[in-house]
Amino acid sequence: MTGTQQADTGTWPMDFPEGNAVHRVDVAELCARLIRFDTTNYGEGDCKGERVIAEFIARMLTDSGYHPHVLGPCPERASVVLRVRGSDRDLPGLLVHGHLDVVPAEPEQWSIDPFAGTIQDGYIHGRGAADMKDMVAMMLATLLNWAVDGTTPKRDIVFAFVADEEDRGDYGAVWLAEQHRDLFHGVEAAIGEAGGSPKELGAADGSSIRLYPVSTAERGTAHMRLCATATSGHGSYPTEDSALGHLLAALHRINTYKWPLVLSAAVRSFLEEANQALGKTVDLQSDAGVEAAVDALGKAGFMARATIRCSVTPTMVHAGYKVNVIPGLAEAKLDIRSVPGGEVQALAIIDELLGDKVTREFLSPDGPRPPLEAPMDSPWFAAMREVLLRHDPEAVVVPQCLGASTDAKAFAPLGVQCYGFAPHGPDPEGRTFQGVHGIDERIPVAFVRSGQRILDDFLTSV
Numbered sequence: 239m240t241g242t243q244q245a246d247t248g249t250w251p252m253d254f255p256e257g258n259a260v261h262r263v264d265v266a267e268l269c270a271r272l273i274r275f276d277t278t279n280y281g282e283g284d285c286k287g288e289r290v291i292a293e294f295i296a297r298m299l300t301d302s303g304y305h306p307h308v309l310g311p312c313p314e315r316a317s318v319v320l321r322v323r324g325s326d327r328d329l330p331g332l333l334v335h336g337h338l339d340v341v342p343a344e345p346e347q348w349s350i351d352p353f354a355g356t357i358q359d360g361y362i363h364g365r366g367a368a369d370m371k372d373m374v375a376m377m378l379a380t381l382l383n384w385a386v387d388g389t390t391p392k393r394d395i396v397f398a399f400v401a402d403e404e405d406r407g408d409y410g411a412v413w414l415a416e417q418h419r420d421l422f423h424g425v426e427a428a429i430g431e432a433g434g435s436p437k438e439l440g441a442a443d444g445s446s447i448r449l450y451p452v453s454t455a456e457r458g459t460a461h462m463r464l465c466a467t468a469t470s471g472h473g474s475y476p477t478e479d480s481a482l483g484h485l486l487a488a489l490h491r492i493n494t495y496k497w498p499l500v501l502s503a504a505v506r507s508f509l510e511e512a513n514q515a516l517g518k519t520v521d522l523q524s525d526a527g528v529e530a531a532v533d534a535l536g537k538a539g540f541m542a543r544a545t546i547r548c549s550v551t552p553t554m555v556h557a558g559y560k561v562n563v564i565p566g567l568a569e570a571k572l573d574i575r576s577v578p579g580g581e582v583q584a585l586a587i588i589d590e591l592l593g594d595k596v597t598r599e600f601l602s603p604d605g606p607r608p609p610l611e612a613p614m615d616s617p618w619f620a621a622m623r624e625v626l627l628r629h630d631p632e633a634v635v636v637p638q639c640l641g642a643s644t645d646a647k648a649f650a651p652l653g654v655q656c657y658g659f660a661p662h663g664p665d666p667e668g669r670t671f672q673g674v675h676g677i678d679e680r681i682p683v684a685f686v687r688s689g690q691r692i693l694d695d696f697l698t699s700v
Contacts (some may be wrong), residue, residue: 249510260495262386265690266362266683271620273355273364287317288401288409291338292316295378295399303692304475309418310401313337317408318399319421320381326617330394330426332700333654334693337374337410340366346445347677349383360669361680368671368681370431370577373660374399376690380653380697391698396425403645406602409646419652427618427655431644434626434661434692435685436633437538438630438668446521450514450626451657454614456502457545458576459643460606462588463569464488466596470566472546477564482557484595485568491591497547499525500580504639505545506615511636512538544641548576548584559617571601578609606649612655622659625696629663629688661696663688 243391276289276292292308295318299306311315317338324331324500343352343365350356352365377397382565383389402410414421433453440446466484470476501509506522506648513520518534521527528546550572568696576584585606593596594640600606613619614637623635638658646656662671673679 246466247413256311263379263382263688265379265688266357266377268354268379269362269367269372269681269686270357272371272375272481273362273366274353276353277339277366277496277658278342280342280400280519281405282449283400283405283409285339285405285409289314289316292318292401295374297380299381300440301629302382303497304381304528305486307399307421307661309414311409311413311417315401317401317410317414317566317570318395318397319414319444320417321421322381322384322395322397324391324393324395324496326392327394331396331422331424332697333396333398333422333428333649335398335400335411335428335430335649336370336377336379336402337406337631337645337659338374339401339410341675342372343679344677350676352679354645357614357683360665360667360683362683362686363678363680365679367679369674369679370660372681372686373431373555375686376693377518380694382501383626383694387515387522389698392700394424394698395434396422398483400645407645407648411645415648422631422649422652422654425654427439427612427616428646428649429622429644429659431658431660432642433639433658434622434662434689435671436630436662438664439512439516439536439538441515447515447634448630448632448664450539450633450661451508451541451618452622452635452642454619455502455578455611455636455639455641456609456643456646456658457548457578457611457641458581458606460576461600462572462574463599463602464572464592464596464600466568468566470536473562473564473610474563481565481568484593484647485555485557485570488592488596489555491593492550492588493548495591497549498583499528500548500577500583501528501546502578502611502639504578504611504614504637508542508636508638509535512634515634515636536673541641545577545629545639548574548580549576550584550588552700574606575643576606576609578611578639581606581608607643610646610650610656610658616655618655618657621700622657625685625692625699627663630690659696660687661692663692679683
């Protein structure tokens, strides 16, 4: 394998001894340890810590008898890939992926150090606790415990601990899929973020249910630059032919546009099955009926609302260099998310809303990354449902469409069916994860420990 390698400069904590001894680990402590690696991804190729955490993971795996590959397109950016051979080589392989990088944290807004990796009050605290060093810890703990127990899965399982998910994946999953396709030979399906976590919902009869959405689809992603040009001039002589005026008018049209409903198969199934479990009937033939079906799900409807329509969000605007100068150039950037089946229509609508005074271009030379859909009636989804029911007989397992984007978009072009399944079990005191991409990120210890047991069960039984 090619790839740049560098010595591990991280330190080994007391509970993860250095050396060749094979040992079991506590997944919660391991998650906290991984949080202490600051792997902040600032975007545009600027990230720190990925190489160090990759070497740390590879070293633990090597000490347990595995032979991982540490790979990256440059010295600072690295991923770890390991194939565990199964007992039945005729079965198709499975990919399990989790990302090592995290979004930035602003310490002054947090009540604790975001990279201290503390465990208190039943939570693991820190940036990445729920996105997604919890899953990385669950993957790593499963492998280390397999080494202790001598466990061999039924099929080949490829574990990928990847860089750069919080940007474009060009230094991580995209690079691996394009430059090291052989690592994923024979893989038919993949699991990664996000899905498989319980959500407590109140039923019509006053009882409650535990809903476990598993992602079988994702919205597409496109990042776009808008540009308006006109003649610059003196601020004291306003003009109707204003670059900034043209841009603001286009952004206003985009911001106030009511996007049409487009129900993918996953969204339709989610709304029908989740409402049925709550004892409620739905009518998905009208806009009002769909909105009512979403509202009926309470907090679980938050993600569903983001997946019934395309969305276009202006996120950056730039124009001008001096207060008394009318700028001749104005630019903005859009974050576009298209639902499965709605991507072509979305671009056509954007062009109409922009008008003839504003041009557009995609920020990526590859253009949009299309929506994904994996089969809901597959043996893979059935196995996810079965393992959740084994660990929680009251689980209501439903498909969902993820409103955001994951590394699944890098692996799907390899012919891999991609699911969002990073499972957790319920917390006995009702805690849940909080602060993803926000402040005071944390995840219940019970989530991570039960999740690792569920993941282990799934990977050894599927």
